[in-house]
Amino acid sequence: MNARIPYVNLAGQHQPLREEILQAVGGVLDSGQFILGEETGRFEQEFAALCGVRHAIGVNSGTDALVLALRCLGIGPGDEVITAPNSYLASASCIALAGAIPRFADVRSDMNLDPAAVARAITPRTRAIIPVHLTGKPAAMPELLAVAQQHGLEVIEDAAQAVGAKLDGRPVGSWARIGCFSLHPLKNLNACGDGGVLVTDDDGVCERVKLLRNHGQPNRNDCLEFSMVSRLDSVQAAILRVKLRHLEQITVRRRANAEHYRRRLAGCARLRCPAEPRGEFCVYHTFVIQADKRDELARYLDEHGIGTAIHYPTPIHLMTVGRMLGHQPGDFPETERQAERILSLPIYPELTPAQLDQVADAILDFYRTN
Ligand SMILES: *Cc1c(COP(=O)(O)O)cnc(C)c1O
Numbered sequence: 001m002n003a004r005i006p007y008v009n010l011a012g013q014h015q016p017l018r019e020e021i022l023q024a025v026g027g028v029l030d031s032g033q034f035i036l037g038e039e040t041g042r043f044e045q046e047f048a049a050l051c052g053v054r055h056a057i058g059v060n061s062g063t064d065a066l067v068l069a070l071r072c073l074g075i076g077p078g079d080e081v082i083t084a085p086n087s088y089l090a091s092a093s094c095i096a097l098a099g100a101i102p103r104f105a106d107v108r109s110d111m112n113l114d115p116a117a118v119a120r121a122i123t124p125r126t127r128a129i130i131p132v133h134l135t136g137k138p139a140a141m142p143e144l145l146a147v148a149q150q151h152g153l154e155v156i157e158d159a160a161q162a163v164g165a166k167l168d169g170r171p172v173g174s175w176a177r178i179g180c181f182s183l184h185p186l187k188n189l190n191a192c193g194d195g196g197v198l199v200t201d202d203d204g205v206c207e208r209v210k211l212l213r214n215h216g217q218p219n220r221n222d223c224l225e226f227s228m229v230s231r232l233d234s235v236q237a238a239i240l241r242v243k244l245r246h247l248e249q250i251t252v253r254r255r256a257n258a259e260h261y262r263r264r265l266a267g268c269a270r271l272r273c274p275a276e277p278r279g280e281f282c283v284y285h286t287f288v289i290q291a292d293k294r295d296e297l298a299r300y301l302d303e304h305g306i307g308t309a310i311h312y313p314t315p316i317h318l319m320t321v322g323r324m325l326g327h328q329p330g331d332f333p334e335t336e337r338q339a340e341r342i343l344s345l346p347i348y349p350e351l352t353p354a355q356l357d358q359v360a361d362a363i364l365d366f367y368r369t370n
Contacts, residue, residue: 005346005355007307010185012350014192017242021192024238034234043237044197046244047181050164051173051199055206058197058232059213062160062182065196066094066130068230069156069178072208075100075127082121083130083158084113085317086335090182091132091158092316100127102325104317106332110275111135111288111342114334115143122147128154133162133172135274135311136188136254136283141167141175156180160196161285163189164251168279173199183232183240188254188285189247191236253349254284257356261287261345264360270367286311287347293370294341300366306359309344 014021028039040058048056059065075081076099083091085104092102103126105117111134118129129148131139139157148155155176159165163181165172173179181187183195200206211218216227262273271291276282288311291297298308315335317327329336345359 002305002355002358004305005307005351005358007309007344007346008186009348009350010190013348017246020242021239024242025235028234028238031234036231037234037237039234039237039241040232043232043241043244046241047197048199050244050247051171051179053174053179053199053201054203055201056197056199057206057209057213058195058237059209060196060230060232061194062158062180062184062187062196063090063094063097064213064228064230065180065182065198066090066156066158067097067228068209068212069180069198070094070098070100070128071212071227072178072205073128073154073156075154078125079127080123080125081128081130082118082126084132084134084335085315085322085332086111086312086338087132087134087158087316088160088312089316089319090160091130092321095130096321101125102316104327104332106334107134107338108140109334110137111338112137112139113144115140115147118144119147119151122151122153126151126153128156130156130158131176132158132160133165135288136162136165136285137274137276138162138165138167138172138280138282141172145175160184160187162283163187164247165283166281169281174201177202178205183236188250188283189240189243191243192239193236195232195236195240197232250349251283254347255282257347257349257351258282258284258287260353260356261289261347261360264357265289265363268364268367271363284347286344288342288344290338290341291343292341292367294343296370297363297366298343300370301359301362304362306362307346310342311344313339315339 044056079100095102105121157179159173160182
């Protein structure tokens with residue numbers, strides 16, 4: 001019997017980095033600088049370079065990054081913002097937290113926003129679009145930016161799952177005016193706690209977000225407008241700088257694992273693997289197959305020692321908050337169809353080829369008898 005393959009293994013990921021991380025944390029303790037400070041400034045510079053933009057601003061979480069982006073652009077009460085209903089909840093909750101109304105548009109078979117559906121969802125109150133690069137796969141940015149431009153809308157990229165992903169060679173987060181990333185422990189570039197970061201080429205946006213993340217205070221003796229406090233702390237920044245040095249390798253491994261699954265599962269007509277069309281560089285935050293008999297397959301894999309997950313079982317428009325916005329089943333058919341079929345396979349860099357084969361073999365075995 002093979003050892004169990006968990007869906008995620010965060011302790012295992014940190015084992016080889018332990019000494020480097022402890023040393024980085026020790027440096028922060030010795031510096032006595034815990035909020036923002038030098039380490040955060042250096043991380044922000046390195047992250048901006050990674051995204052090919054002028055500015056990165058570290059905040060408390062990916063959710064806060066999105067809320068601050070909306071507030072920075074003056075989007076609030078009375079405004080509508082369109083996003084994807086199949087995303088993590090925060091893609092929509094940030095809109096409500098900014099005081100605006102979340103609106104949804106359906107996705108394409110590749111799980112990212114359908115630009116034509118976005119265009120149909122626009123009303124006179126629409127102010128912005130939040131495309132999500134779900135699973136680490138770039139959304140259709142040229143088409144979405146064209147729709148936005150045609151209607152005079154802002155665009156904020158929710159790149160929480162997609163650090164390092166590119167479309168036509170250009171990093172996600174750098175396509176729109178603002179890109180937002182999460183540094184949550186489960187994301188590809190992860191802090192040992194909560195964290196988030198915004199990126200922008202716009203000097204005015206950078207200045208305003210720095211104000212809004214810090215009580216609205218330009219200095220200790222004044223406040224220009226009441227605001228929240230949401231800053232990336234120095235300990236997390238120091239840890240993230242260690243992780244940043246390994247990000248390229250992490251991405252290489254995730255992509256190789258995805259390719260391994262694709263190769264092994266290509267012949268199976270009962271499921272669909274995520275494709276990577278020309279021009280896309282995907283980073284596989286998750287590797288989501290769309291599978292017949294999904295729940296039975298998940299149970300079979302669990303019984304055979306393989307952990308899986310579903311991202312996400314209930315589309316946002318069918319949660320209680322979505323019903324409160326007036327939604328019902330059938331509103332976004334492609335999203336709802338996928339919600340019944342999606343299954344996330346283990347994809348972390350530490351997986352060995354033998355373990356990937358074990359997962360693929362179990363899936364093929366299941367469909368031989370089901
Ligand atoms: C994780 C995630 C967020 C929120 O990030 P947090 O750091 O957990 O607040 C937002 N959007 C998407 C698509 C995410 O996956």
